[in-house]
Amino acid sequence: MEKAPAIELKNISKSFGNKYANKNVNLTVNRGEILSILGENGSGKTTLMNMIAGIYFPDEGQIFVDGKEVVIRSPKDAFQYKIGMIHQHFKLVDVFSATENIVLGLKEKGKFNLKTAAGRVKEISDKYGFDIDPLKKIHEMSVSEKQTVEIIKVLYRGADILILDEPTAVLTPQETQKLFAVLRKMRDDNKAIIIITHKLHEVLSLSDKVAVLRKGEYIGTVETAKTNESELTEMMVGKKISLNIDRSEPKDCEERLVIKDLSCIDREGVKILDDVSFTAYSGEILGIAGIAGSGQRELLESIAGLQKVDKGEIEYNDPKTGKKENLRDKTPMQIRELGVRLSFVPEDRLGMGLVGNMDIIDNMMLRSYRKGKSMFLERKAPKDLAEKIINDLEVVTPNAKTPVRRLSGGNIQKVLVGREIAAAPTVLMAAYPVRGLDIGASYTIYNLLNKQKEKGVAVIFVGEDLDVLIELCDRILVIGSGSVTGVVDARTVTKEEIGLLMTKNKNAHEGGTQN
Numbered sequence: 348m349e350k351a352p353a354i355e356l357k358n359i360s361k362s363f364g365n366k367y368a369n370k371n372v373n374l375t376v377n378r379g380e381i382l383s384i385l386g387e388n389g390s391g392k393t394t395l396m397n398m399i400a401g402i403y404f405p406d407e408g409q410i411f412v413d414g415k416e417v418v419i420r421s422p423k424d425a426f427q428y429k430i431g432m433i434h435q436h437f438k439l440v441d442v443f444s445a446t447e448n449i450v451l452g453l454k455e456k457g458k459f460n461l462k463t464a465a466g467r468v469k470e471i472s473d474k475y476g477f478d479i480d481p482l483k484k485i486h487e488m489s490v491s492e493k494q495t496v497e498i499i500k501v502l503y504r505g506a507d508i509l510i511l512d513e514p515t516a517v518l519t520p521q522e523t524q525k526l527f528a529v530l531r532k533m534r535d536d537n538k539a540i541i542i543i544t545h546k547l548h549e550v551l552s553l554s555d556k557v558a559v560l561r562k563g564e565y566i567g568t569v570e571t572a573k574t575n576e577s578e579l580t581e582m583m584v585g586k587k588i589s590l591n592i593d594r595s596e597p598k599d600c601e602e603r604l605v606i607k608d609l610s611c612i613d614r615e616g617v618k619i620l621d622d623v624s625f626t627a628y629s630g631e632i633l634g635i636a637g638i639a640g641s642g643q644r645e646l647l648e649s650i651a652g653l654q655k656v657d658k659g660e661i662e663y664n665d666p667k668t669g670k671k672e673n674l675r676d677k678t679p680m681q682i683r684e685l686g687v688r689l690s691f692v693p694e695d696r697l698g699m700g701l702v703g704n705m706d707i708i709d710n711m712m713l714r715s716y717r718k719g720k721s722m723f724l725e726r727k728a729p730k731d732l733a734e735k736i737i738n739d740l741e742v743v744t745p746n747a748k749t750p751v752r753r754l755s756g757g758n759i760q761k762v763l764v765g766r767e768i769a770a771a772p773t774v775l776m777a778a779y780p781v782r783g784l785d786i787g788a789s790y791t792i793y794n795l796l797n798k799q800k801e802k803g804v805a806v807i808f809v810g811e812d813l814d815v816l817i818e819l820c821d822r823i824l825v826i827g828s829g830s831v832t833g834v835v836d837a838r839t840v841t842k843e844e845i846g847l848l849m850t851k852n853k854n855a856h857e858g859g860t861q862n
Contacts, residue, residue, distance in 0.1 A: 350377035352414065353508050353539035354399060354430075359408035361394055368394040372408070372565040374558055376508070381530060381540045383550040383571075386560035387583055387785030392543045395560070396510045399541075400432035401425035412508075431501025432510040437493050441486040445479055449500045471502050475532045478525070490638065491522040498529075509533065510541045515549060517639045520813060520846035527553050545786075547576045548814055559583055584787050592793045592818045595801055600628040602664055603774055603805035604650065604687075609659035611645055619645045621829045623659070627774065629666065632796060632806040634820030634837060636813060638849050642829040643809045647776045651689040652679035663687060666773055666803075686773035701763055703752030707733045707744065710751055711766055736765035740791055760784060761792075768795055775799055778809040793819050813842045827851050 356374040360367065369391040376382050386392045397403045399410065401422040409416055412428045419425050425432070439448050446465045465481035472479050479495045488496070494514065501509060511530075515523045530540055530553065544550060550557055551571055559566040559582040566582050580588050604627040611620040620642050627633050635643050648654035650661055652674065661674040665685060674682055701710050711729040733747040740761040744754055751759055764780045777796060781789040796819070800806050810816050816823055820837040825848040833848040 431506030637826035
């Protein structure tokens with residue numbers, strides 16, 4: 348039986364200034380169907396969905412809901428047509444309960460009754476299999492519970508066309524499976540569900556159809572059962588890309604960093620790292636996995652001298668001198684000069700490590716230029732280095748003299764990561780180096796990290812995608828709430844085992860894992 352179209356987009360275009368975000372997009376989403384929207388970073392996925400949700404208004408084209416042309420100028424208009432969008436960054440009031448957040452802003456007849464509203468929230472939860480306490484405060488909730496509140500919020504308002512933007516970005520594998528079960532129940536209830544994601548394995552396991560965008564244009568829609576990762580990647584980037592990470596076996600491994608009982612306390616007196624101990628070896632990639640905010644950032648910043656350490660040891664075995672150095676005694680500059688490099692890719696890429704008004708060449712010099720001397724000036728002109736990074740990582744820029752602030756977020760990131768790799772470190776800590784990058788650039792960086800490992804560098808890689816951690820790393824250290832909950836062999840561990848460790852309490856790892 349032919350499914351009825353819920354939304355049809357005809358020749359939708361949207362530009363910002365003289366740049367098209369979407370151009371002549373034609374797309375159909377049916378009822379009783381899960382559609383994934385795939386595309387490289389900057390391909391116009393979120394912009395397109397924001398037009399359906401009323402956040403942006405199209406410059407050209409038509410939107411049809413259930414066969415009738417509609418005009419959606421605001422999220423309020425979208426709700427009139429039963430369209431609800433669940434954004435990647437939640438919009439919840441921490442001190443309110445789940446129910447209070449869900450009904451916030453609704454105009455209902457008569458006096459508001461919290462008990463009645465909580466009963467309705469429970470009905471929705473029971474119908475689709477959500478696990479939520481309607482009276483629990485937001486600040487007491489896990490990330491997956493907060494996401495549940497956001498989804499129930501749009502269902503409570505009557506939405507039967509749901510758009511989810513990167514819904515699994517901060518979930519454990521177990522939480523992801525729960526979410527997928529709920530979404531399948533919604534699909535079976537004849538709802539139309541659209542998911543924006545970059546995780547191909549999730550697209551293939553969840554969706555019925557996949558629509559692909561490339562550089563703002565619609566490439567096509569395929570049935571998930573009749574496609575594969577290679578075909579989807581080729582549609583996304585316009586050329587064949589190898590989706591293999593060439594992981595080599597570790598060789599000549601020596602202790603490079605030995606961390607013992609490391610603890611850090613923030614300004615409010617809360618322990619953000621609690622007795623963390625592990626060893627990083629030369630010639631291996633040590634992955635770090637954990638739910639967002641579990642202490643990954645603070646751990647790397649402690650090693651780099653950027654975070655105050657309250658207790659513990661950070662011992663660095665210098666391969667050049669053979670000496671053991673206590674990094675706790677040293678400044679960030681001294682630590683960098685020893686060859687311990689941190690490439691941290693934050694949400695705000697220009698907030699750490701790059702100066703937006705300076706061009707790419709000057710940003711190459713920035714890290715090492717000091718007192719009139721520069722390793723780049725002595726060994727290799729920064730201009731050549733900038734050109735090499737632009738070519739190797741396919742940085743989209745008019746030239747090396749372009750101010751960094753004029754580059755897209757993904758291209759800024761390539762400059763940031765490329766510069767640290769080019770500095771020939773002995774320890775390379777790469778945190779979220781592929782965040783927001785398209786598939787081609789991501790695999791380029793994975794293989795660059797592998798080359799560093801083969802040169803004898805101790806690579807510490809913090810990532811969000813467990814499939815990549817398992818495929819790229821040799822060992823994976825799992826952090827939960829600032830404590831190490833396990834160190835596992837990446838070649839034999841499963842995503843589910845890592846997911847369980849990510850949610851375990853302190854000392855759960857004792858006696859069962861390797862160092």
